[in-house]
Amino acid sequence: MIPDPQGTIMALFLAFCRIGACVMVMPGFSSARLPMQIRLLLALALAMAILPLLWDGIYPLVRTDTISFLKIMFFESLIGATFGMIAHLYVLGMQFAATAIGTAIAFTGPPAQDVLEDTSENQLASMLAYGVLLLLFILDFHHVIFRAIVESYSSIPLGGAMTAQRMLISLTDTIVASFNIALRVASPFILYGFLFNTAVGLVNKLAPQIPVYFISTPYALAGGLLLLYFGIAALVNQYVTGFFRVFANM
Numbered sequence: 001m002i003p004d005p006q007g008t009i010m011a012l013f014l015a016f017c018r019i020g021a022c023v024m025v026m027p028g029f030s031s032a033r034l035p036m037q038i039r040l041l042l043a044l045a046l047a048m049a050i051l052p053l054l055w056d057g058i059y060p061l062v063r064t065d066t067i068s069f070l071k072i073m074f075f076e077s078l079i080g081a082t083f084g085m086i087a088h089l090y091v092l093g094m095q096f097a098a099t100a101i102g103t104a105i106a107f108t109g110p111p112a113q114d115v116l117e118d119t120s121e122n123q124l125a126s127m128l129a130y131g132v133l134l135l136l137f138i139l140d141f142h143h144v145i146f147r148a149i150v151e152s153y154s155s156i157p158l159g160g161a162m163t164a165q166r167m168l169i170s171l172t173d174t175i176v177a178s179f180n181i182a183l184r185v186a187s188p189f190i191l192y193g194f195l196f197n198t199a200v201g202l203v204n205k206l207a208p209q210i211p212v213y214f215i216s217t218p219y220a221l222a223g224g225l226l227l228l229y230f231g232i233a234a235l236v237n238q239y240v241t242g243f244f245r246v247f248a249n250m
Contacts, residue, residue: 010062010069014158015054016047017073021080022149026142027091028133030084031116050150057158072158079156080149082167086174087145090243093178094132097186097239098125104186104193105224106217128236135240144244181242185235192227196220 020043023029029039051058061072102108102124111120116130196216204212228235 007059007062011055011058012047012051014058014061014072014076015051016043017076018080018152019043019046019050019146019149021077022084022145025081025084025088026145027088028116028137028142030088033116046146050146053150054153054158057153061158076158078167079152082170083145083149083152086170087141087243089171089174090178091129091133091136093182094239095121095125095129096179097182098122098128100182100186101128101189101224101228104189105228106193106220107224128232132236132239135236136243139240139244141243177242181239185239188231189224189227192224193220196223 020040023039023043023046028034029042062069064072099122102122107122107124109123111122114121114126116126116133121129197220200212200216200220203216204210
């Protein structure tokens, strides 16, 4: 029998605030294709799993006054959302890189329904973002994030406010790392598009009466898809490796 049911439920709720906010914005778990009830039950199950590990640090704080308890709830949710947003921003970088790749290789068809969200997205961007996220799940990236959440209690203890400067530095570093890796994986296609369009421009100067743009677009697309075929394995591998490097340095 639980000696203090009310204190146990309040301690569980405090654990739920950090892990639940993280699950709410994590890539994959925050998808519109995943029902809200499943996300809620998953976050609750994770909170129940980590509560015994952190009981000595969480339970004493449930005896504080109401104002202090509400402050702890707010900061715990903010910390969890920051961890989830770091992962989400990095995955969004893949969509940015895929959009740049599609533009460079003239893959500019009408947008279709996104696989993960209720938005319209370029087919190439949707395929690459979904493929990277699938590979991250195969490599258990969610375990890495949940482990980082548990270990964060030692560096950011319960009740200890996470400063706005620290949050902004973490998010800014993530955006910089995401942009760098996105530019790195998209750079061969950007270079290909630049060289191809330069050659097309020279041909157009030599034969201005020929509609070179309409003739060259299928060749640009074919060459870009061929380059993507040979380079997609290295592209995805480099992006996934960079993701785990980001969380290893946290």
